[in-house]
Amino acid sequence: MLAYIIQRVFQSIVVLLLVGLVAFSMFRFVGDPIDNMLGQERTGADIARLRTQLGLDQPFPVQYYKFLSNAVQGNFGVSYRQGRPVSQIIAERAPATLELAAVSAVLAISFGVVLGVFTAIRRNGVAANLIMSASLIGVSLPTFLIGILLIYLFAVELGWLPSFGRGDVVDLGWWSTGFLTASGLKALILPAITLALFQMTLIMRLVRSEMLEVLRQDYIRFARARGLRDRSIYFRHALKNTMVPVITVVGLQLGAIIAFAIITETVFQWPGVGLLFINAIQFVDIPVMAAYLMLISVMFVGINLLVDILYYFIDPRLRVDRTAAAK
Amino acid sequence: MRTPILAATALTLIATMAPAETFRWAGTTDPQTMDPHAVNSAPVLGFLNNVYEGLVRRGKDMAIEPALAESWEALGDTGWRFNLRQGVTFHDGSTFDAEDVMFSYQRASSEAADTASWFAPVSEVKIVDAHTIDFLTTAPNPIFPDSIANFMIMDKGWAEANGAELPAKDAENHATLNANGTAAFQLAERQPGLKTVLTPFDGWWGEVEHNVTSAEFTPIQNPATAVAALLSGDVDFINPVPIQDAARLEQIPGVDVIQGIEARVIMLGMPHQAETLKYGDTGEANPFLDVRVRQAVGHAVNVDAILQTIMRGSAEPASQLVSPAMRGYSPDLAARPDFNVDTAKALLTDAGYPDGFSFGLKCPNDRYLNDEAVCQAVVSMLAQVGLTAELDAMPVQNYWPELREDNFDMYLLGWSPGTFDAEHPIRFLAHTPVDNLGTWNFGDYSNARIDELLPMIQSELDEAKRQAMLDEATGILQQEAAYVPMYVQPLVWGVRNNVELTQRPDNFFILRWVTIN
Numbered sequence: 026m027l028a029y030i031i032q033r034v035f036q037s038i039v040v041l042l043l044v045g046l047v048a049f050s051m052f053r054f055v056g057d058p059i060d061n062m063l064g065q066e067r068t069g070a071d072i073a074r075l076r077t078q079l080g081l082d083q084p085f086p087v088q089y090y091k092f093l094s095n096a097v098q099g100n101f102g103v104s105y106r107q108g109r110p111v112s113q114i115i116a117e118r119a120p121a122t123l124e125l126a127a128v129s130a131v132l133a134i135s136f137g138v139v140l141g142v143f144t145a146i147r148r149n150g151v152a153a154n155l156i157m158s159a160s161l162i163g164v165s166l167p168t169f170l171i172g173i174l175l176i177y178l179f180a181v182e183l184g185w186l187p188s189f190g191r192g193d194v195v196d197l198g199w200w201s202t203g204f205l206t207a208s209g210l211k212a213l214i215l216p217a218i219t220l221a222l223f224q225m226t227l228i229m230r231l232v233r234s235e236m237l238e239v240l241r242q243d244y245i246r247f248a249r250a251r252g253l254r255d256r257s258i259y260f261r262h263a264l265k266n267t268m269v270p271v272i273t274v275v276g277l278q279l280g281a282i283i284a285f286a287i288i289t290e291t292v293f294q295w296p297g298v299g300l301l302f303i304n305a306i307q308f309v310d311i312p313v314m315a316a317y318l319m320l321i322s323v324m325f326v327g328i329n330l331l332v333d334i335l336y337y338f339i340d341p342r343l344r345v346d347r348t349a350a351a352k
Numbered sequence: 353m354r355t356p357i358l359a360a361t362a363l364t365l366i367a368t369m370a371p372a373e374t375f376r377w378a379g380t381t382d383p384q385t386m387d388p389h390a391v392n393s394a395p396v397l398g399f400l401n402n403v404y405e406g407l408v409r410r411g412k413d414m415a416i417e418p419a420l421a422e423s424w425e426a427l428g429d430t431g432w433r434f435n436l437r438q439g440v441t442f443h444d445g446s447t448f449d450a451e452d453v454m455f456s457y458q459r460a461s462s463e464a465a466d467t468a469s470w471f472a473p474v475s476e477v478k479i480v481d482a483h484t485i486d487f488l489t490t491a492p493n494p495i496f497p498d499s500i501a502n503f504m505i506m507d508k509g510w511a512e513a514n515g516a517e518l519p520a521k522d523a524e525n526h527a528t529l530n531a532n533g534t535a536a537f538q539l540a541e542r543q544p545g546l547k548t549v550l551t552p553f554d555g556w557w558g559e560v561e562h563n564v565t566s567a568e569f570t571p572i573q574n575p576a577t578a579v580a581a582l583l584s585g586d587v588d589f590i591n592p593v594p595i596q597d598a599a600r601l602e603q604i605p606g607v608d609v610i611q612g613i614e615a616r617v618i619m620l621g622m623p624h625q626a627e628t629l630k631y632g633d634t635g636e637a638n639p640f641l642d643v644r645v646r647q648a649v650g651h652a653v654n655v656d657a658i659l660q661t662i663m664r665g666s667a668e669p670a671s672q673l674v675s676p677a678m679r680g681y682s683p684d685l686a687a688r689p690d691f692n693v694d695t696a697k698a699l700l701t702d703a704g705y706p707d708g709f710s711f712g713l714k715c716p717n718d719r720y721l722n723d724e725a726v727c728q729a730v731v732s733m734l735a736q737v738g739l740t741a742e743l744d745a746m747p748v749q750n751y752w753p754e755l756r757e758d759n760f761d762m763y764l765l766g767w768s769p770g771t772f773d774a775e776h777p778i779r780f781l782a783h784t785p786v787d788n789l790g791t792w793n794f795g796d797y798s799n800a801r802i803d804e805l806l807p808m809i810q811s812e813l814d815e816a817k818r819q820a821m822l823d824e825a826t827g828i829l830q831q832e833a834a835y836v837p838m839y840v841q842p843l844v845w846g847v848r849n850n851v852e853l854t855q856r857p858d859n860f861f862i863l864r865w866v867t868i869n
């Protein structure tokens with residue numbers, strides 16, 4: 026087990042280095058930050074001076090090496106746009122994204138699993154068919170459109186919920202939370218639904234098809250023949266066996282929720298890291314872009330690792346195989 | 353009888369209670385810093401005009417009026433004397449005097465400051481006494497007071513106590529997140545990218561016109577979200593309103609649309625030195641060297657149609673590099689080349705291009721209002737006279753490097769003169785590119801007479817003589833079709849209809865002119 030984890034961690038580091046290399050080589054196509062940083066009345070000399078000062082005149086490998094050696098020490102540099110340390114800016118923005126992602130994930134998983142099981146059991150029911158058709162909307166409408174529609178319905182027409190932002194937040198020193206105020210909770214509803222909708226339909230459809238597959242298997246028939254109650258069959262025997270592929274997908278989707286939050290955050294002006302990243306692209310704020318991409322890849326790699334480890338606990342067959350092989 | 357009296361007192365109570373007017377507004381970009389000398393950009397300077405003040409300021413009509421200087425006079429040919437206002441205090445209570453002006457001058461003209469170019473003509477600054485200060489210039493400079501309207505005064509003691517003696521570009525200092533000015537509002541809370549809260553400053557020297565008790569700015573990037581926020585009443589004011597939404601918003605009760613024109617002139621630029629075309633008929637001789645070809649472009653572009661369809665009638669045609677609202681505009685030269693396909697074709701035939709030619713048009717797609725759509729319209733209009741333009745539109749951060757590399761046969765440019773004076777575009781767009789002159793003259797336009805006129809315009813104190821020289825320069829630029837000015841960009845703001853405010857052509861939002869009913 027330990028050797029396995031060490032091996033995976035090593036692989037992860039290689040992946041991270043590659044991501045950094047690709048990201049860094051792409052920054053040159055994003056544009057030139059100099060014009061954004063200097064005003065209208067800049068001269069050619071100003072441009073050259075700032076370019077040297079930022080190290081942008083150096084060859085790409087040198088820039089990448091500098092970034093890596095600083096990043097290893099936890100120093101991601103200073104934002105071109107805000108003139109403040111990137112690590113500090115990201116730390117300020119991360120709680121907003123993580124809270125939004127957590128609520129969305131809970132929504133997506135709970136509704137997704139429940140609706141998936143329901144539509145599998147009542148395969149031919151009217152309600153199940155309605156849910157299946159409605160779920161098509163969730164997969165086919167783009168996120169920003171759903172967001173705008175929700176804003177117009179609930180903020181402009183009905184006036185129940187705020188149209189943008191995070192509401193009032195409580196500062197806990199190292200974390201700012203919107204969970205503790207009424208306006209913070211209200212502000213969370215629309216973005217969380219927007220972000221969760223796609224994942225929810227995905228999970229629901231996955232659970233449904235896996236469940237249908239499992240319900241066809243012999244052991245379910247035998248369980249029925251034994252006279253077990255439906256509930257026990259569905260939730261104890263069938264659902265458990267559908268969960269392995271579901272967990273893989275949910276794990277990866279959790280990363281996607283955080284990464285896709287960019288669009289939702291832009292539509293709702295949600296002050297998280299996704300919005301920060303969009304701002305950074307527009308301004309060619311290279312330190313912020315680099316730090317964000319590295320963090321996202323660290324997160325994806327970490328989630329993958331976690332999912333792999335989770336397999337051991339959920340599926341006993343994997344454990345047996347490994348120990349057998351070790352002998 | 354008791355009840356009516358009670359009711360009456362309750363009513364008066366309500367009437368006399370100053371309503372707590374929290375004003376919320378949203379713009380597309382967050383001011384990136386609170387330091388008035390670190391960045392020379394409209395979002396920063398516009399916002400900080402509410403917190404810091406300069407020696408002079410601009411009024412509702414853009415005219416210069418006294419602020420921290422009560423009056424100023426030219427010291428013959430050698431510079432300007434500013435008589436400072438007495439009894440002014442900074443937000444932290446310290447008093448304002450000439451030392452603060454001196455300190456701010458040194459700070460704002462240091463190499464680390466983006467605002468240093470404002471002080472290029474200054475040779476020396478001398479404190480005469482605690483409330484008098486002289487700015488000496490290398491040559492007579494009639495528009496110097498105009499050019500420092502955004503030069504904001506910072507408290508020397510505060511900056512030194514907090515280690516913010518110099519503006520920081522690639523590091524953070526105290527003045528990045530905090531402010532200590534003299535203006536009508538003080539910075540109460542600053543969360544970059546999230547919200548910035550201003551509260552009225554009780555010790556302000558001026559007469560209070562507003563009734564705002566607290567003002568909160570939030571950046572909202574997505575235009576649809578900003579419109580929704582205005583409609584739902586979550587914000588009281590948004591800038592800008594997307595042009596395509598302006599007509600719809602006007603129909604909605606509770607919301608007003610305020611339209612005006614900005615100082616920014618949108619124009620087409622062409623290469624004046626390149627020997628060959630870079631795109632289209634690549635390698636062919638550059639046709640734009642011929643003045644008749646450039647004039648033909650002016651006649652071929654139907655500006656009225658662009659304004660009607662793309663700008664929905666909210667912009668105005670432009671004939672010069674500045675709009676009519678600017679100082680030094682030439683009223684006698686207000687006519688654009690008339691839109692006439694035949695004239696354009698005749699000019700092209702004269703120049704030896706009866707069948708036209710093809711070339712590349714570069715255009716930004718996120719810099720000016722509907723910039724890419726305007727370029728597409730220009731492409732189809734030029735096609736009618738036989739000119740085939742290959743449009744290449746790109747984000748602005750890729751656009752400027754392309755222009756600097758001379759990778760264009762024609763390009764779109766918007767210019768807003770920072771000094772609100774016609775001299776400004778001559779300095780940056782028309783003068784031959786040398787040192788710090790002609791820095792935005794991507795087409796390398798060069799005319800000996802223009803180069804000769806610029807320093808004379810800059811140092812002429814006599815208003816009439818100066819205007820005559822500006823008229824001459826404008827005339828030359830028009831005859832030579834150095835640029836093809838098209839229109840003045842519109843300003844479209846959206847407000848809740850219980851709010852009264854003033855729209856200024858520099859697109860600065862001045863909070864002290866806001867009243868909430």
